[in-house]
Amino acid sequence: MxxxxxxxxxxxxxxxxxxxxxxxxxxxxxxxxxxxxxxxxxxxxxxxxxxxxxxxxxxxxxxxxxxxxxxxxxxxxxxxxxxxxxxxxxxxxxxxxxxxxxxxxxxxxxxxxxxxxxxxxxxxxxxxxxxxxxxxxxxxxxxxxxxxxxxxxxxxxxxxxxxxxxxxxxxxxxxxxxxxxxxxxxxxxxxxxxxxxxxxxxxxxxxxxxxxLHEKEPPKLTLKNIINKTIHRGGSVIIPAFAVGRSQILLHYLSELRKENAIPNVPIYLDSPMAINATQILYNHIEDLRLTQAQCQELCDVATYVNAVDESIELDLDKTPKIILSASGMASGGRIVFHIRAFASDPRNTLLFTGYQAEETLGAEILAGKKFIEAHGKIIPINAQVEAIRSTSxxxxxxxxxxxxxxxxxxxxxxxxxxxxxxxxxxxxxxxxxxxxxxxxxxxxxxxxxx
The missing domain is CATH 3.60.15.10 (Ribonuclease Z/Hydroxyacylglutathione hydrolase-like)
Known part of the structure; x- marks a missing residue:
């Protein structure tokens, strides 16, 4: 051989x-x-x-x-x-x-x-x-x-x-x-x-x-603290997340936090057709999961699914506090780039990264502390809080x-x-x-x- x-x-x-x-x-x-x-x-x-x-x-x-x-x-x-x-x-x-x-x-x-x-x-x-x-x-x-x-x-x-x-x-x-x-x-x-x-x-x-080694702080606790601080100051939490795997872990944490009344009752949106499909596939393969059927159902139900482009655009026009998960996880493309463009200039908001950011991606630039980014031909100031959870891999x-x-x-x-x-x-x-x-x-x- x-x-x-x-x-x-x-x-x-x-x-x-x-x-x-x-x-x-x-x-x-x-x-x-x-x-x-x-x-x-x-x-x-x-x-x-x-x-x-x-x-x-x-x-x-x-x-x-x-x-x-x-x-x-x-x-x-x-x-x-x-x-x-x-x-x-x-x-x-x-x-x-x-x-x-x-x-x-x-x-x-x-x-x-x-x-x-x-x-x-x-x-x-x-x-x-x-x-x-x-x-x-x-x-x-x-x-x-x-x-x-x-x-x-x-x-x-x-x-x-x-x-x-x-x-x-x-x-x-x-x-x-x-x-x-x-x-x-x-x-x-x-x-x-x-x-x-x-x-x-x-x-x-x-x-x-x-x-x-991965960080030891429980990611669910970090997520809770970031959401509470952001919503308390009247902002929204924008989360670039990989469509397969990472989005589903975050939805699980959010469903648990919501059930525990540990975060404010603001709207949660999953704005990625691929992540929506992957979440539905997760439900069909319960044999792979340590979750019960009920927990899996809660994970699937915690967010409003956004499929249509015009619905995604409406999220950016509404500045009331909310949580948006969207792809791509490195902000290298997809709907998340539009959300960053819409929310990054407001210091009340938080851009929360939850995964590896490859060199030369928009996510890597923002995490590195860049004060201005280019997104779809526009120069956008990064006034929002920038946070990262590094233990969800x-x-x-x-x-x-x-x-x-x-x-x-x-x-x-x-x-x-x-x-x-x-x-x-x-x-x-x-x-x-x-x-x-x-x-x-x-x-x-x-x-x-x-x-």
């Missing part, structure tokens, strides 16, 4: 792992590179293999850095099964269509503004390509043994990151290999904890937070990763640390070696390993 690391090396994004077994080839995850331009350009480079050689694609979960290259893979000739959980299939129906729509919009905008060197600028892939990819999905139950051929099988094991997320366990003859994908939190308020794994021959683990920190690894009854022969910035991956590697005594490696892009 040979593994080739084709993404999530030296970076968090672009997860792709090519596995070759005699005459069989499978790809575990098929993600887009995101972030700085030099990374995004990799999406336009041909893969170092012909997609037609693949017998299957296996997905750990639905996030675009793990699935967003699928439409291009299919466009390039792949036409075999895509295996994942039912929850991942449901979320991919939203996320891949949205990603394709954004690709088309970016190309359209580049042609209108004439800032692309290509004439005309073309999208990386289209909505039609995304639809063709979705036709290949074959959802599977958790823990079911999926036989790819006589000596090769796959299992999808609950990972606790988002709805549908799974570890991918490969069994080839007498050799086993496990991909963590994105490892969930031990005490996530919504998702069940990651499944304990006792033994595997080879391990590929993520390291997003391999060099840090759905990724395990290094303490939680090490705690999960310590449950293994014997060490893997080799552990590969991926899906992290260089400092995070190297830091986790050193911690695993020091605390567990395991053989640990940080692979480079394109590196091949015989297992």
């Amino acid at each position: 040979q593994i080739t690391f084709l993404g999530a090396t030296g970076t968090v994004t672009g997860s792709k792992y090519l596995l070759s077994f005699d005459k069989t080839n499978i790809l575990v995850d098929c993600g887009l590179f995101q972030g700085p331009k030099e990374l995004r350009l990799r999406n336009w480079s041909p893969l170092p293999f012909n997609p037609e050689i693949l017998d299957a694609v296996i997905l750990t979960h639905a996030h675009i850095d793990h699935t967003g290259y699928l439409p291009l893979l299919v466009k390039s000739g792949f036409n075999k099964p895509i295996y994942c959980t039912y929850g991942t299939t449901d979320l991919c129906e939203i996320l891949l269509r949205d990603s394709a729509h954004l690709q088309e919009e970016d190309a359209k905008h580049a042609n209108m503004q004439h800032y692309s060197k290509h004439r005309p600028a073309l999208p990386l892939y289209t909505v039609e390509d995304a639809e063709n990819a979705l036709k290949l999905f074959q959802p599977q139950a958790y823990n079911k043994v999926i036989k790819l051929h006589q000596n090769l099988s796959v299992q999808l094991i609950p990972a606790g990151h988002i709805v549908g997320s799974s570890f991918v366990r490969i069994q080839y003859q007498d050799t086993s290999l496990l991909f963590t994908g994105d490892l969930g939190r031990l005490h996530d308020p919504v998702m069940k904890k990651p499944t304990e794994v006792q033994q595997v021959d080879y391990l590929v683990t993520e390291s997003t937070y391999g060099d840090r 759905a990724h395990a920190d290094y303490g939680e990763i090490l705690g999960w690894l310590k449950q293994f009854q014997q060490p893997p022969k080799k552990t590969f640390v991926t899906h992290g910035e260089p400092e995070a991956a190297l830091s986790l590697k050193q911690k695993i070696e020091t605390q567990l005594g395991w053989q640990c490696y940080v692979p480079e892009y394109g590196q091949k390993e015989e297992l």
